[in-house]
Amino acid sequence: MNTQPVYQARGITKKYGNVVALDNVDFQVSAGEVVGLVGDNGAGKSTLVKVLSGAHKPDAGELLLDGERVEWDSPHDALEGGIETLYQDSSLAPDLTVSANLYLGRELLAPGFWGKLGFLANKRMDEAARLELEKVGIAVPSSSRSVAKLSGGQRQAVGIGRAVAWANKVIILDEPTNHLGARQSAEVLEVIKQAREKGLAVIFISHTLPHVLEVTDRIVVMRLGRIAADAPTSTFTPDSLVKSITGLDQLAG
Numbered sequence: 259m260n261t262q263p264v265y266q267a268r269g270i271t272k273k274y275g276n277v278v279a280l281d282n283v284d285f286q287v288s289a290g291e292v293v294g295l296v297g298d299n300g301a302g303k304s305t306l307v308k309v310l311s312g313a314h315k316p317d318a319g320e321l322l323l324d325g326e327r328v329e330w331d332s333p334h335d336a337l338e339g340g341i342e343t344l345y346q347d348s349s350l351a352p353d354l355t356v357s358a359n360l361y362l363g364r365e366l367l368a369p370g371f372w373g374k375l376g377f378l379a380n381k382r383m384d385e386a387a388r389l390e391l392e393k394v395g396i397a398v399p400s401s402s403r404s405v406a407k408l409s410g411g412q413r414q415a416v417g418i419g420r421a422v423a424w425a426n427k428v429i430i431l432d433e434p435t436n437h438l439g440a441r442q443s444a445e446v447l448e449v450i451k452q453a454r455e456k457g458l459a460v461i462f463i464s465h466t467l468p469h470v471l472e473v474t475d476r477i478v479v480m481r482l483g484r485i486a487a488d489a490p491t492s493t494f495t496p497d498s499l500v501k502s503i504t505g506l507d508q509l510a511g
C-alpha cells in the first residue's frame with residue numbers, strides 16, 4: 259500500500275503583522291482520504307487553506323506534493339498542480355452564468371474561425387457544465403442562469419461542483435455546508451464521499467461536528483494556530499472532539 263501523503267505541509271508558520279495565525283504547523287493528506295480540519299473561530303483553518311491553495315505564501319515551512327517540494331506563486335499554480343479549493347468566502351462571479359463560473363479561467367474556445375477570434379463556445383460550455391454538475395449529483399435550475407439569481411445554497415453547490423470536476427489530486431472545502439439546509443448538506447457529504455471514491459485527497463473544514471464525524475477518516479484539530487490533535491475519526495467521540503477543540507482536554511489531564 260502506498261502510504262506517502264499526496265500533499266504535505268511541514269513546519270508552516272504564517273503571521274499577519276503581530277498575529278501568528280499558523281505556528282509551525284504539520285499537516286498531510288493521502289489519496290482516497292478525507293481529513294476533517296476543525297477548530298474554533300480564528301484557530302487558523304482558513305489561513306492553512308490559503309497556504310495550501312497558493313493564496314498565501316508561508317513565512318516558514320515547506321509544501322510537498324507527491325513527495326516533491328513545491329512553491330506556489332499564485333492560486334493558479336496550485337490549480338495546475340491538481341489542487342482545487344472552495345474558499346470560505348466563495349469565489350464565484352455573481353454576474354456570470356453557472357457554466358461560465360464552472361469554466362472560469364479555462365473557458366472552452368470554439369474551434370476554427372470563431373475560436374481564433376476568442377469567442378467562447380457558450381452552448382458547449384452550458385451543456386458540459388450541466389453534465390459535470392450532474393456527474394457529482396448537483397442539481398441547479400439551469401447552467402445558463404446567472405449565479406446572482408441562484409439561492410445561497412445553489413451557489414455553494416456550483417462552487418463545490420467546480421472543485422470536484424477539476425481536482426485531480428486534492429480538494430479543499432472550507433465550510434462547504436455553511437448556509438445549506440439539511441438535504442443540501444447531505445448532498446454535499448455525498449459529493450465528498452464520491453470524491454474519496456475517485457481517489458482524491460479531501461480536506462473538509464466545518465464547525466458542524468456531526469458532519470465531520472460522519473464523513474472523515476481522520477480529524478485534525480487546530481487551536482490558536484497550532485495542531486492540537488491529529489487522529490483517526492474512530493478515536494473521537496462527539497464529547498472528546500469538543501473538548502479537544504476548546505482545550506478542555508488539557509485541563510482534564
Ligand SMILES: Nc1ncnc2c1ncn2[C@@H]1O[C@H](COP(=O)(O)OP(=O)(O)OP(=O)(O)O)[C@@H](O)[C@H]1O
Pocket residue numbers: 274277278279297298299300301302303304305306346
Ligand atoms: N487577512 C488577515 N489579516 C489579519 N489577520 C488575519 C487575516 N486573516 C485571518 N487573520 C487572523 O488570523 C487568525 C486565524 O484566522 P483564520 O481565518 O485562519 O481562522 P479560522 O480557523 O478559519 O476561523 P473561522 O472558523 O472563524 O473561519 C485569526 O486571529 C484572524 O483574526
Ligand SMILES: [Mg+2]
Pocket residue numbers: 303304305346
Ligand atoms: Mg475560516
